[in-house]
Structures are given as structure tokens and as C-alpha cells.
Amino acid sequence: MNLNNSSIPANRSTALLTDKYELTMLEAALIDGTAERPATFEVFSRRLPNERRYGVVAGTxxxxxxxxxxxxxxxxxxxLDFLNADTLEYLRNYRFKGQVDGYREGEIYFPNSPLLTVRGTFAECVIxxxxxxxxxxxxxxVASAAARMVTAADGRPIIEMGSRRAHEYxxxxxxxxxxxxGFVATSNLEAAYRYGIPASGTSAHAWTLLHINEDGTPNEAAAFKSQIESLGVGTTLLVDTYDITQGVATAIEVAGTELGGVRIDSGDLGVMARKxxxxxxxxNAHNTxxxxxxxxxxxAIAGLRGEPVDVYGVGTSVVNGSGAPTAGLVYKLVEVNGHPVAKRSRNKESHGGAKRAVRxxxxxxxxxxxxxxxxNNDTPDTCKLNVLQLTIPLMRDGEIVPGLPTLEESRDYLAKQLVSLPWEGLALSRDEPVLHTRFSGFPDA
Amino acid sequence: MNLNNSSIPANRSTALLTDKYELTMLEAALIDGTAERPATFEVFSRRLPNERRYGVVAGTxxxxxxxxxxxxxxxxxxxLDFLNADTLEYLRNYRFKGQVDGYREGEIYFPNSPLLTVRGTFAECVIxxxxxxxxxxxxxxVASAAARMVTAADGRPIIEMGSRRAHEYxxxxxxxxxxxxGFVATSNLEAAYRYGIPASGTSAHAWTLLHINEDGTPNEAAAFKSQIESLGVGTTLLVDTYDITQGVATAIEVAGTELGGVRIDSGDLGVMARKxxxxxxxxNAHNTxxxxxxxxxxxAIAGLRGEPVDVYGVGTSVVNGSGAPTAGLVYKLVEVNGHPVAKRSRNKESHGGAKRAVRxxxxxxxxxxxxxxxxNNDTPDTCKLNVLQLTIPLMRDGEIVPGLPTLEESRDYLAKQLVSLPWEGLALSRDEPVLHTRFSGFPDA
Structure with missing residues (x-):
């Protein structure tokens, strides 16, 4: 046991990011001989949160x-002292050797879309x-909420700045x-470092508050001057620490009319932006x-469409999924020994068996x-309508399939897919999923 | 740049879990000579989310x-190629050498409680x-939501099982x-490993679904038998994969009347629990x-108080803060060179300057x-009412103060503190903070 309070794991292993019951099931399966049964697990959602019209696959x-x-x-x-020696030996040698297929990252999804299909032995898949x-x-x-914000921003850039409102990782x-x-940048340096995302940011209220005179009175001009000296006149000055109108006047006085930008972080943003x-x-600071x-x-972003806003900074709501901090995806056993299996459900549209999908x-x-x-069926006859294969191979015999899309490619892909939705699918209002999902080729369909 | 998609950092450093503007402010401060100004930053909340009546400090x-x-x-x-050589050298040598005081972990808090007071140079504190x-x-x-659940459960144990509904770390x-x-256990093995929390869990629906006959028909009894063989008769069997009444009958038939427990994971839980x-x-399975x-x-927990429920398993809502996934805490510069500073605010109760608190x-x-x-004031005269010092030393000259409470001690402490609240503070309904926070000894108070 490692009783330090660090938030950082000591190694790259993801093996303990696991619920205990997965390992107790594994042990029972090793004992009763079911561990090696061929099995298929599927990741899907039963519904979209907050009656949204589509979801965005991310994390693949x-x-x-x-x-x-x-x-x-x-x-x-x-x-893992609750396990027997055989189970520990199984885990010691564990490497996933199965097959993973699924929707690519940046794909749009709906209820019952088979987002990930994991095939292997029961033992290797369940854990x-x-x-x-x-x-x-x-x-x-996060991606599902963020995509709606990007649509709402109608082409204006959005910067993600919510790190402080979410767990550090x-x-x-x-x-x-x-x-x-579709956000254009992040404030988070670890994200920039790890994923190559453009980082962005200039100053906080603390910067302005730091610049006081000997007697403790504010000196906003000193803060602005110093920021420009360090970051250049193209920087963005935060103008709402004291009085916004005075802040803007001081900003232009100090920076001149080529100041890059001003940031407003409080008050009625629409009214203030116009003013x-x-x-x-x-x-004459027309380019600021x-x-x-x-x-x-x-x-709120949509509500500012008519206002002279050039860039949005979004924090709390995007990192917490804007009211839906989890996508509600589940991982269910759908096939054993070639037989479809399913929990009893009121949802008539639920089907056992491994699945693929097209749009x-x-x-x-x-x-x-x-x-x-x-x-394992052929793609159903869809009257020669343009067919997009949604299910692609992701892992073969435990190896990641080479050449999967990069983050940039997935970002471009999503932007194109969103254009393919019926226009009402991009509305922010609550409604049903914008596309229907039809089951084809199942015994009772 | 490290463009792998791993969720795991390559080392223990927390230094890039940082917003870019903190480092641009640092650089500007190093250039203009304000970096070494003595500064105090304070962590506090402006309000409690969802009109709750108290919050719980966690993460200290x-x-x-x-x-x-x-x-x-x-x-x-x-x-960090956007920084100059002097700034990089500063960061290369950076170790926090300042003072941290604040509320202990497991303490109750209210709006404007000074949860953490960080003192040092501007440069070392801002980043x-x-x-x-x-x-x-x-x-x-999470702790603030969980504490309300523990109260609602009225002495019955709650197991945390929400890992799948939150980011892996x-x-x-x-x-x-x-x-x-006050939860009694977790499903999460990494939490058990890292923090010594009791782990709990037996089986999922997949376990029952795995056990089918040759022809693909369900064999719930085989699943139950096998689980008992592996985990003993004290285990908890999941009885709602097919028909609950049949599931319970099969469970007792297989296990006998000394079965540890049955779990119900769907349907109207109150009705089902009674049935x-x-x-x-x-x-005659009175002890099950x-x-x-x-x-x-x-x-929902409170709604089940009158039902014959023995243990609650809680997932999504607790790991996501039950509608408030962030506590909304802010980190604000409150003092520079001994002078109180503050952003202009409509909140009259806001005061600059480093602070302490008692209850x-x-x-x-x-x-x-x-x-x-x-x-730096003496504790104000409080008519000799029993005074609890809320602000304790946490770090001195960059070193963690020895002997701070363990997780177990903080857990016991919170349980005792909750009893000290006026009884209406433990109600689940929306209302004002149950305790008022009074400012004493400030120039304009």
C-alpha cells in the first residue's frame, strides 16, 4: 500500500483504474472455467444527456x-490480497490480446450507437x-458540450480556460x-506539452492588483505598461479590475491604438462589449x-452573437460538460460463445450480439x-445511399492498428461531420436525437 | 513536446498543471521588479453551489x-519556448519557500471562509x-456532496462505485x-492502493450473462453457484439481471438462508426493496x-429511509458532486507589500488583506x-464562547508542517463537526448558509 497523498501514479500502469468486482469476477471465472469463453463487450449510451441532439465520441x-x-x-x-494465487498469476501475465473496433474519435453518435466493440475472452475483456x-x-x-459551444460561437474562436474548475488531470x-x-487554444500548459495544443493566456486580476503605489493605491497603468513591455503591444489587457471605462482608456493611453485586445471578465458581457x-x-483602436x-x-455564447465580441474564453462549463459531466456510456456484455446476451430491459430497441454501424x-x-x-453481416442494402462506415478497426490481437487519425485529423473530421447533420441538429434547444438509429438484420428486428 | 495520448504523466512534477498566464505574469514581474513583492493569495468561495447550507474542505x-x-x-x-532565459532560470530553481495556512481537511466551510492563505513572494505564489x-x-x-448523502443515509453505509462516470484519475x-x-468503501482499486480505503465489490450483470447453457439460454443459478464457490456465502448476489423475484428465489436456493446480501440495480428501488x-x-433469510x-x-437516498435497505451503492452523483462538479473556489491576491488589495466587487462583504478565522x-x-x-490580529473577543481555531499552519518555509491529520483523522473530525451545526444545516433543502460569517477588525467593517 502506498499511502502518500500524491495525485500522480508512480508508473504508467492503468491496471488499478479498475473496480474490485472486475477482479472478483475474473477469479470466479478462472475457477469455474468460464474465463476463456469468447465474449464481446460493447460501449454505448442509452440516451443523450440533457436531451441534446447528438454526442461527440472522444477519448478513443x-x-x-x-x-x-x-x-x-x-x-x-x-x-491485491483478496485474490488467490492463480488469479494473481493470470494478472501477472495479463496483456490484452483481443480485437477492438469502434467509432473513430471525433465521430458523432446517438443512443445505441456501438461506440466500441471489444472482443476476446471474457477474462481479458471484463477487467x-x-x-x-x-x-x-x-x-x-467534454467534447459533446464543447461542440455545441463551437456552433454557438458561429466562427468566432473559443479558448478553453477551465483547468482550475476540474481535477488537475x-x-x-x-x-x-x-x-x-473545435476550440482553438487552451490555458493549460500540460495539455500543450502532452498533446501539442496551442496554449494561450496573458494576465489575471492579480497582475493589476500587484501594481500598487507606495501608499497602496492602485496603479493600473503600471501593470499595463509592464505587460506590454514583456509581451508586446499585441497582448490582451484585462480591463475590469477597477472601472472598465477607465481601464480601456488607460489601456489605449499606454498601448496606443495597435493594442491587440482587451479582456472583460465580469458584468453584463453584452452591454460591456458594446460599450x-x-x-x-x-x-481609433479599431483593430483592438x-x-x-x-x-x-x-x-451565453449564443446570446452574445449579436455583440461585438471577437474571442470567447470558456472555463467551468466546458470542462464539466455543461451540466452533463459524464456522457453516461456503459460497457455491456453482449455476446458469449457466439450467443447474444442482454439484461432484461424495458428498452425494446436493445439487442444482444456484436454490432457494427453505418450512416x-x-x-x-x-x-x-x-x-x-x-x-459479421454484410453492410445492409441501403439503396445505394452514400454510406459512411462508422465502425473501424482500432486494435488487432492487442496491438493498436497503425495509422489511426491524429488529434488534428479527428478535429477536422468532426468539423466536417457536423456539417452533414440536418440543420436542426445544431440547434441548442432540447429535443430528440437528430438522427434515428435503425437496427437491421437482428432476429427480432 | 510529448505527443503521446497517455493519461499518465511521465514524472511526479505538477509544474505544468498550470495556466499559461501565470508564467507570462511571472516573466513580466521578473522584468519590472515586482516579482519579489511580499504577497498573500487566498482560496475562498463566493457562494455555496446549489444553495447548499455548508461545504466540506477536501484536497488540502x-x-x-x-x-x-x-x-x-x-x-x-x-x-516553455515563450519564456525568456531569465524566467526559465527562475523556474529551473523554483521551490516554493513560503507559508501556507488554512482550514484543515474535513473542516466545514461557508462563503468567504479563508480556506487557504498562501504567503510568499508574488512570483512564488502566483504560479x-x-x-x-x-x-x-x-x-x-465531491466531499460536499458526499457529506449530504451520508446524512441522508442516516447511519446506513454507503459504498462509492462511480469510477466509470469520472475521469480515470x-x-x-x-x-x-x-x-x-463518511462513505465506508470504494469500488476503486487505485484508491484502495493509494489511500488505504476499504475496497468493495462482488459482481456485475456481465457475470450472470456469462453463464448461459449450450443453447444460449440463461443459467442464473450457475452464475450464483460459482460466485458463492469463489467468494463464499457471505457475498452479495446481483439479482435483477432477468426477473428479480426469480433471482431472489434462485439466490436463496443456491446459497441457503445465510446468504450475505442481494443487490438490486434497477427499477423502483423502494418498491423492490420492500418486495x-x-x-x-x-x-427465512432474515440476515440477508x-x-x-x-x-x-x-x-433518492433520503427517499429510501423508510424502506428495508441495508446498504447504498452510489456512483455518478457523488463523483460528479451531485449537480455541482466544482466547488467554485477562487485564488485571489489579497495583499501586496502589506497593503490589502481587491478587485472592484458588488459584494460588500469582500475584504482585502490576509485573514484567519475562528468558529x-x-x-x-x-x-x-x-x-x-x-x-496578524489577536483572536477577537468573542465573549468567551467556545472558540475553534479554523486556521492552522500547513506549510512553513516551503516544508509541510509535520503531524497534519491523516485521512482517517480528518474523516472522524468531519463527522464530529457536522454534529455541531444547527440541526437545520443538515436538511437537504435549498437555503442560505447555516452559519453567518462575520468580518471583524477590518478598517471598514
Whole structure:
């Protein structure tokens, strides 16, 4: 046992990011001989949170690495004192050797879309449940919220600055998911370091407050001067520490009319943006941009569409999935020994068995529906509608398939896919999923 | 740049869990000579989320370790190409050498409680903002929600099983925060390993679904038999995969009347618990406990108080702070060169300057109010009411103060503090903070 309070694991192993019952099930299966049964687990959602119209798959690349890194160290095994020697030996030698197929990162999804299909023995698949779901639930929650914000911003850039409102490592991957969804930059340096995301940021209120005179009275001009000296006139000055109108006047006085931007972080952002734009224009600072931040979510962003805002800074709401901090994805056993299995459910549309999916499109490129069918069937006849294969190979015999999309490629892909949705799918209002999912080729369908 | 998609940092350094603007401010301060100004930053909340009546401080021990581990590696420095040589040299040698005081972990807090007071040079304090807030916001959000659930459960044990609904590392620290707040166990093995929290868990629906006959038909009895063989008759069997009544009958048939427990994970939990209790009693399985899980939050837990439920399993809602995934704590510069500083605010109760706090109590032990006063003042005259010092030393000259409370001690402490609140403070309904916070000894108070 390692009783330090550090938030940082001692090694790369993901093997203990696991619920205890997965290992007790493993042990029971090793004892009763069911451990080696061929099994298929599927990741899917039963519904979209907050009656949204679509979801965005994120975390796939991280999941594949987590499966690769799912290796037990001797230290970890020593702590699993509730397991017998055979089970410990199984874990000591554990490497996932199965097959993973699924939706690519940046793909759009709907209820019952088979996002990930994990095939192997029961034993090797069952113990991956928690780490797969943790990653996909967190990342997809952020990407799904972020994509709506990007739509709401209508082409204006959004910077992710929510690290302080999320767990220190969830913040890093939230930056990644927000970037995948179309945000242009992050405040988070670890995300920049780890994923190559552009980092952004200039100063906080503390910077202005630091600059006081000998007698303790404020000296906003000194703060602005010093920031420009260090970061250049293209920097963005935070103008709302004291009085915004005075702050803008001081900013232009100090920086001149080529100041890069001013940031407003409080108050009625629409009213203030209009007022500040007029003031800047009156001062001939026509190129100085207005950056707004302060508890923005997709609705607040949309509400500022008519205002002279150039850049949005978004924090709390994006890193916490804007009211839906988890995507609600589940990992369910759907096939054993070639037989479909399923928990009793009121949901008539639920089907056992391994699955794949395609999406059909009109000639115009607009998506029509998703069709989910048995994994080993041919793609169903879809009247030669433009068919997008949603299920792609991700792992073969435990190895990550080479050439999977990079983060940048997935980001571009999502932007294109969003355009293919029927236009009402991009509305912020609550409604049903914008595409229907049809099951085809199942015994009772 | 390290472009792998791993969720695991390559080393223990917390230094890049930082927003870029903290380092640009540092550089500007090194250039203009303000870097070495004595400064005080304070962590506090402006309000409690969702109109709760109190909050619970969590993450303090993790914060202190994160400050200790805030050390830049050469790899990290190489990536900070937006900084000049002097700034990089400053960071290369950076170790926090200042003072940290604050509320102990497991302490109750209210709006404006000075939870953490960080004193040092501006430079050494400003760059800790993000990592301090990330940890305290995440951990306090979970602990604050979890404490309400523990009260709602009215003495019945709650097991945390939400790992799959949170980021893979946020899940681990969420387990810790839930345990701090009085949960009795976690499903998460990394939390058990890292923090010594009791781990718990037996089986999932996949276990029952795995056990099918040759022809693919269900064989629930085989699953139950095998689980008992592996885990003993004291185990808890999941009885709702197919038909609950049949599941309970099969469970007792297989296990006998000394079965440890049955778990119900779907349906109307109150109705089902009553029905299952009667069935168990009719079968003479009076000692078999009923465990319920399935989207429980504090309100659902309270709603089951009158039902024959023995153990609650709580997932999504606790790890995501039950509607408040962040505690909303901020880290603000409050003092420079001995002068109080503050952003212009509509909140009249806001005061600059370093602060400490005490809580007063009646002879009966019931808390009366919090009193916040200037850090260097004597404790204000409180009419000899029982005074609890809320602010304790946490770090001295960059070293963690020895002998700080362990997780177990903090857990016991919180349980005692909750009893000291006026009884209405433990109600689940929305209302004002149950204790008033009074400012004493400030110039304009």
C-alpha cells in the first residue's frame, strides 16, 4: 500500500483504474472455467444527456493506450490480497490480446450507437470496463458540450480556460477534448506539452492588483505598461479590475491604438462589449479585439452573437460538460460463445450480439440515419445511399492498428461531420436525437 | 513536446498543471521588479453551489504535496519556448519557500471562509494558482456532496462505485473525498492502493450473462453457484439481471438462508426493496442484506429511509458532486507589500488583506458563527464562547508542517463537526448558509 497523498501514479500502469468486482469476477471465472469463453463487450449510451441532439465520441486514442498500458506491476499485485494465487498469476501475465473496433474519435453518435466493440475472452475483456468507461465518459462529455459551444460561437474562436474548475488531470484531457471539438487554444500548459495544443493566456486580476503605489493605491497603468513591455503591444489587457471605462482608456493611453485586445471578465458581457467597442472605436483602436470570459456556456455564447465580441474564453462549463459531466456510456456484455446476451430491459430497441454501424446520406451530403447491424453481416442494402462506415478497426490481437487519425485529423473530421447533420441538429434547444438509429438484420428486428 | 495520448504523466512534477498566464505574469514581474513583492493569495468561495447550507474542505493534503512537487524538469522547460532565459532560470530553481495556512481537511466551510492563505513572494505564489484550485475544487465538490448523502443515509453505509462516470484519475481522488465525507468503501482499486480505503465489490450483470447453457439460454443459478464457490456465502448476489423475484428465489436456493446480501440495480428501488425483503423473510433469510444502487443521489437516498435497505451503492452523483462538479473556489491576491488589495466587487462583504478565522459555539457545542479577522490580529473577543481555531499552519518555509491529520483523522473530525451545526444545516433543502460569517477588525467593517 502506498499511502502518500500524491495525485500522480508512480508508473504508467492503468491496471488499478479498475473496480474490485472486475477482479472478483475474473477469479470466479478462472475457477469455474468460464474465463476463456469468447465474449464481446460493447460501449454505448442509452440516451443523450440533457436531451441534446447528438454526442461527440472522444477519448478513443486514450483508451487504446490505456488498454496497452494495462499491465500489473509486482507492487500492485502485492496489494491485491483478496485474490488467490492463480488469479494473481493470470494478472501477472495479463496483456490484452483481443480485437477492438469502434467509432473513430471525433465521430458523432446517438443512443445505441456501438461506440466500441471489444472482443476476446471474457477474462481479458471484463477487467477493462472501468478504465475504458472512465476515459470515454469524461472525454465524450467534454467534447459533446464543447461542440455545441463551437456552433454557438458561429466562427468566432473559443479558448478553453477551465483547468482550475476540474481535477488537475481531468483538466488536461478536458483541454484535449475541447480542442478536438473545435476550440482553438487552451490555458493549460500540460495539455500543450502532452498533446501539442496551442496554449494561450496573458494576465489575471492579480497582475493589476500587484501594481500598487507606495501608499497602496492602485496603479493600473503600471501593470499595463509592464505587460506590454514583456509581451508586446499585441497582448490582451484585462480591463475590469477597477472601472472598465477607465481601464480601456488607460489601456489605449499606454498601448496606443495597435493594442491587440482587451479582456472583460465580469458584468453584463453584452452591454460591456458594446460599450467598450464604441469606446475603442472612438479612440481609433479599431483593430483592438474584445475578449470576453466569465461563466460562459453554449447559451451565453449564443446570446452574445449579436455583440461585438471577437474571442470567447470558456472555463467551468466546458470542462464539466455543461451540466452533463459524464456522457453516461456503459460497457455491456453482449455476446458469449457466439450467443447474444442482454439484461432484461424495458428498452425494446436493445439487442444482444456484436454490432457494427453505418450512416447513410443524401446526395447533398446530409445524413439520413444510422443503421446498426450484426458485426459479421454484410453492410445492409441501403439503396445505394452514400454510406459512411462508422465502425473501424482500432486494435488487432492487442496491438493498436497503425495509422489511426491524429488529434488534428479527428478535429477536422468532426468539423466536417457536423456539417452533414440536418440543420436542426445544431440547434441548442432540447429535443430528440437528430438522427434515428435503425437496427437491421437482428432476429427480432 | 510529448505527443503521446497517455493519461499518465511521465514524472511526479505538477509544474505544468498550470495556466499559461501565470508564467507570462511571472516573466513580466521578473522584468519590472515586482516579482519579489511580499504577497498573500487566498482560496475562498463566493457562494455555496446549489444553495447548499455548508461545504466540506477536501484536497488540502493533496495540495500540499502538489506544492512540494511543483518542480520543473528540463523536458518541461524545453517546451516553455515563450519564456525568456531569465524566467526559465527562475523556474529551473523554483521551490516554493513560503507559508501556507488554512482550514484543515474535513473542516466545514461557508462563503468567504479563508480556506487557504498562501504567503510568499508574488512570483512564488502566483504560479501555484491552477494546481491548488484544481485539487481543492474537485475534492471539495465531491466531499460536499458526499457529506449530504451520508446524512441522508442516516447511519446506513454507503459504498462509492462511480469510477466509470469520472475521469480515470478524478475517480481515484473522488473515492478519497467520498471516504473523507463518511462513505465506508470504494469500488476503486487505485484508491484502495493509494489511500488505504476499504475496497468493495462482488459482481456485475456481465457475470450472470456469462453463464448461459449450450443453447444460449440463461443459467442464473450457475452464475450464483460459482460466485458463492469463489467468494463464499457471505457475498452479495446481483439479482435483477432477468426477473428479480426469480433471482431472489434462485439466490436463496443456491446459497441457503445465510446468504450475505442481494443487490438490486434497477427499477423502483423502494418498491423492490420492500418486495425482496418480504420474500427473503418468507424464505427465512432474515440476515440477508439488501444493497441498492442505480443513479442514487442524496435525495433518492433520503427517499429510501423508510424502506428495508441495508446498504447504498452510489456512483455518478457523488463523483460528479451531485449537480455541482466544482466547488467554485477562487485564488485571489489579497495583499501586496502589506497593503490589502481587491478587485472592484458588488459584494460588500469582500475584504482585502490576509485573514484567519475562528468558529464560536454555545456551551452545548452548537456552532454560532464564523469570525474572520486580519491574519496578524489577536483572536477577537468573542465573549468567551467556545472558540475553534479554523486556521492552522500547513506549510512553513516551503516544508509541510509535520503531524497534519491523516485521512482517517480528518474523516472522524468531519463527522464530529457536522454534529455541531444547527440541526437545520443538515436538511437537504435549498437555503442560505447555516452559519453567518462575520468580518471583524477590518478598517471598514
Amino acid at each position: 486514442a486514450r483508451v487504446l493506450n490505456a488498454i496497452r498500458d494495462f499491465v500489473f506491476t509486482e507492487d500492485q499485485l502485492a496489494d 477493462l470496463e472501468t478504465v475504458i468507461l472512465s476515459i470515454m465518459n469524461a472525454d465524450s462529455a 481531468a483538466a488536461v484531457t478536458a483541454s484535449r477534448a475541447a480542442y478536438l471539438a 467598450v467597442r464604441k469606446q475603442l472605436d472612438d479612440l 479585439k474584445i475578449v470576453v470570459s466569465s461563466d460562459l456556456d453554449e447559451f 447513410t446520406h443524401r446526395d447533398t451530403g446530409t445524413a439520413i440515419e444510422e443503421v446498426v447491424f450484426p458485426f | 493534503a493533496r495540495v500540499l504535496n502538489a506544492i512540494r512537487d511543483f518542480v520543473f524538469t528540463e523536458d518541461q522547460l524545453a517546451d 501555484l494558482e491552477t494546481v491548488i484550485l484544481s485539487i481543492m475544487n474537485a475534492d471539495s465538490a 478524478a475517480a481515484v481522488t473522488a473515492s478519497r473525498a467520498a471516504y473523507l465525507a 425482496v425483503r418480504k420474500q427473503l423473510d418468507d424464505l 442484506k439488501i444493497v441498492v444502487s442505480s443513479d442514487l443521489d442524496e435525495f 464560536t459555539h454555545r456551551d452545548t457545542g452548537t456552532a454560532i458563527e464564523e469570525v474572520v479577522f486580519p491574519f
